[in-house]
Amino acid sequence: MNALLETVDARPATDRRRPPSRRRRSSIGHPRLTPYLFLLPTILLFLAFKLYPYLSAFWVSLTQNVGGVTAFVGLDNYIRLAQDPLFYTALGNTVLILVVQVPLMLALGIVLSVAFNSMLLKWRAFWRTTYFVPIVMGLVAYGILFRALFDSGDGIVNEMLGAVGIGPIPWLVDPFWAKISIVLAMTWHYTGQNAIIYLAQLQSIPGELYEAAQVDGANGWQRFWNITMPGLRPALLLTVILSTIGTLQLFDEPYVLTNGGPDNATLTIGMYLYQNGFRYFDFGYASAIGYALTLIIAVISLIQFRLFKEKTR
């Protein structure tokens, strides 16, 4: 899930130029090696727990287990993937959820962050915490909660809708509504996190800008569009890319809520990878799906970087 987040986190790392040192080099040992010595534990851990699994998974993606024996099959798994209708179903579902859910969540996140930042809001710390809590909720509790909410028979949501005469909606058992349920659950889960990121960015916008705008007669809406939104741009880029990557790797929600069903309506690439690996023991094919997903994420992230860059110019 988080394997690719590092790439993004590494992005804003600014060019940390060291001031040219005028001091004489210490004579003990080889001073040029010192930084590497300090980095060594991290490098070793990175090699063991990051690089090795990446390479190992790539190797596995070129193999197939036939009767307990691992055989090298070249690109067979990738060729099979290119012809697999279920993979395209999973890809389609994932992209659909991405296109609907991410804009919805980010818009909501902006609204929330502006509200959290507002001086008019009482108990601001309380509200911020409340909205951030879902992000730390465990997978099992999450599943139980949303199953209780979205049960198509006596679920809490349907009971409430029934009270106002709408009703009952087959939340988790209808192909269309199952997708909606996933979108709602994800929005609940991650909106708070994005709002907190925006909030941090909002607090870096100088208050004088707002005061000046007010003096010039800009109304609230104008201030929002011309000061807040441009100010949020770096955070927007970060959240758009993080959310895109997170959604492309989507697994938790379909796993706990719909089991990828009904009839693969909520099958995501992550779910399909999992099914092939852990249900069908087809680790070669599962690894190939993983690498295909990596490629997709890389391409989409690159496009997003480009788009945002042009806008900032």
Next chain:
Amino acid sequence: MAVTATAIAAVAALVGCSAPSADDSATDGEVAGKITIWTWDAPGDGLKAAIPAFQELHPDVEIDVQDVGNPAIWEKITTGMAAGGSGLPDVLNIGIDYMGNYVEKFPGELVDLRDFGADELADEFPSGAWKSGSGADGAVYGIPYEVNATGFFYRTDIFEQAGVDIDSIETWDQLLEAGVTIKEKTGVNLYNQDKAASAADSAGLWQLLTALQGSFYFDEQGEITMNSEAGVHSLELIKKANDLGIVGDEQGSWDTLLASLRGETDVAIMPSGGWMAGVMENEAPDMAGNWGVRLPPAVEPGGITAAVNGGTYLSIPTESKNQRTAWEFVNFALGTLEGQEVVYDGGGMFPGYKPMLESEGFAEPSEYFNGQSPNAIFIAELAQDTPVVNYTSDYARALKALTDAQTRVLLSGADPEEALNEAAEQVAQQTNRKLASD
């Protein structure tokens, strides 16, 4: 330099911890120490019940029975096996449908129990059940814990209230007609099904109906037969029942099952494994007298009325550090009459151990079932000439494809034959197996 060496050693230790330890002394050893068992709900209760009796024989043994949950246990076992056995406990409870897959995909991960003389037990179990737990070369990978014939349970009070005589029903067509009457008279659904399969697969009924016609997902050669005439007919029956409006839509979880057993959500029939008889007595004692049991109706008039409904095994992973103790416990629980009796009383799993089946009182009429004897019915069922069930290593794929096809039929009104043909082709594409119809 020393730092480097230590760090490398530490990393090597972390990475290399899954290397299998070829411990020849594992089969000797004392019967002592702690062993851990992975299982789930009711089978776990049965094994827990055997602990005090076992500890009387071996006081130094500590046994930890862990309820990992079903189906979560399969993923946990898979993960452990893929990691070379690391993290696995000393005893595994493995379903018949997963056995072939584990043995085939992870060779060498399960102890060949012949090392402990398990082959002596072979004659004490039904040969079919024993065979499914053994490799092609005769290696014994699991001792049968449960051996299940299909249990066809019905609510006596609901049938009575609707004025339907259960004994007059000989075929599934007649049963569906009765279902309509029951729904009209009492408002109760004939049975429940997880139509969207959002909580679990819901292929049990299809498997039963197909088995009653002598067919399954694969034939003995491992070719795909799920879209055979029998398979299509089964799905048509399921569609018919659904179209008649006599099928309740319930999630396929343990909790909803218990609710049905306890009469909290009423159903008129419950086709299930023979193990359900024991679960009913343990989990729904208040319903005594309201549940009856019989052979399932035939699909075709005069057709077979027996089907095998799975089973489970106890196996020992080769990574277990305490194989001797693990074996002694497995042998006590499943290979002795004394152990079988406490296990059966504790969990109600239907045993395969012949001395237990023949033991006094085992097939006696049960008060819970109005003087019927479920065990006598299951023993008779197991004795019928049921078709061989070949799960193959691709059962999980076939099951998923079937469940999806069934969901399309039940929720979107797809044509059973078309849906099954699609499913069969999908399995063929995924597995390189042939369609038997080609």
